[in-house]
Amino acid sequence: KQPVPKELHLGMFEIGRPLGKGKFGRVYLARERESGFVCALKVLHKDEIRQGEVEKQVAREIEIQSNLRHPNVLQLYGHFHDRKRIFLILEYAGKGELYKHLQRQDRFPEWKAARYIAQMASALGYLHRKHVIHRDIKPENILVGLHGELKMSDFGWSVHAPSGRRLTMCGTLDYLPPEMVDPKRSSKPYNDKVDIWALGVLMYEFLVGRAPFEDTPNMTHRRIAKGDMSIPSFVSPEATDLIKKLLILDSDQRISLEKVRQHPWIIKHCESVAKQDKS
Numbered sequence: 192k193q194p195v196p197k198e199l200h201l202g203m204f205e206i207g208r209p210l211g212k213g214k215f216g217r218v219y220l221a222r223e224r225e226s227g228f229v230c231a232l233k234v235l236h237k238d239e240i241r242q243g244e245v246e247k248q249v250a251r252e253i254e255i256q257s258n259l260r261h262p263n264v265l266q267l268y269g270h271f272h273d274r275k276r277i278f279l280i281l282e283y284a285g286k287g288e289l290y291k292h293l294q295r296q297d298r299f300p301e302w303k304a305a306r307y308i309a310q311m312a313s314a315l316g317y318l319h320r321k322h323v324i325h326r327d328i329k330p331e332n333i334l335v336g337l338h339g340e341l342k343m344s345d346f347g348w349s350v351h352a353p354s355g356r357r358l359t360m361c362g363t364l365d366y367l368p369p370e371m372v373d374p375k376r377s378s379k380p381y382n383d384k385v386d387i388w389a390l391g392v393l394m395y396e397f398l399v400g401r402a403p404f405e406d407t408p409n410m411t412h413r414r415i416a417k418g419d420m421s422i423p424s425f426v427s428p429e430a431t432d433l434i435k436k437l438l439i440l441d442s443d444q445r446i447s448l449e450k451v452r453q454h455p456w457i458i459k460h461c462e463s464v465a466k467q468d469k470s
């Protein structure tokens with residue numbers, strides 16, 4: 192349950208260890224004194240935001256994320272500010288960054304990848320129904336909850352651990368769909384189908400351990416525009432089928448999130464979870 196405080200200020204929190212730091216601030220473990228409620232406190236520095244000319248983006252991200260409630264979307268409980276800083280009170284994701292788990296395991300077994308993709312498809316379906324798109328769903332922007340569930344947490348700033356992470360620039364490139372890499376190709380502005388493409392890139396990266404179009408920056412551009420990727424033979428036929436239905440150049444032809452949830456590869460691995468739960 193969430194604290195329903197009268198008014199928010201820094202003094203009401205005990206600040207714990209830093210969880211990560213980034214371009215626009217740091218994330219700390221925190222506990223609300225009165226209720227003992229554990230959360231993550233993201234601190235953004237106003238002067239850096241002003242310099243970065245991103246005030247409007249911060250306001251928009253706070254507006255969007257405050258109105259979202261979904262088990263696979265990191266919750267923003269509230270925010271407040273003092274003279275120098277803006278504070279976001281966020282849900283604490285007990286198992287940290289998905290990026291680290293993927294780095295450590297090289298790639299995920301198909302049953303784990305299928306569950307993760309099902310969770311992301313569920314979160315995206317929720318966002319799209321609320322007309323929120325382009326959540327930039329690369330591994331760097333996904334956290335893992337205490338029970339291993341994924342939490343989309345990219346609203347605004349992905350914070351960076353001190354460790355050597357992929358530069359935001361090329362990370363972003365890997366996940367761009369053809370209609371954004373090559374805007375003259377399609378006149379229409381991008382729509383929620385960009386998330387379906389990104390889901391395909393994410394699924395590929397979970398199963399193979401690298402992104403499908405990973406290359407030098409301008410080679411990546413070219414390969415995305417042509418849909419030039421190959422799927423290794425160790426990927427099962429069902430998984431291969433779903434990747435191909437997600438990574439379709441023509442955004443209108445891409446599989447819908449509803450169809451993703453009903454795909455044999457998802458059913459096979461997620462149904463077993465249902466059976467386990469029943470047994």
Ligand SMILES: CS(=O)(=O)NCc1cccc(-c2cn3c(Cl)cnc3c(Nc3ccc(N4CCOCC4)cc3)n2)c1
Binds near residue numbers: 281
């Ligand atoms: C090197 S690291 O993994 O320790 N820290 C990297 C890093 C960078 C940017 C943002 C975060 C981050 C943001 N969070 C938000 Cl927002 C909510 N919960 C978390 C959140 N939660 C979190 C939970 C557990 C851990 N542990 C688990 C035990 O092993 C060490 C890391 C880290 C972060 N982390 C973490």
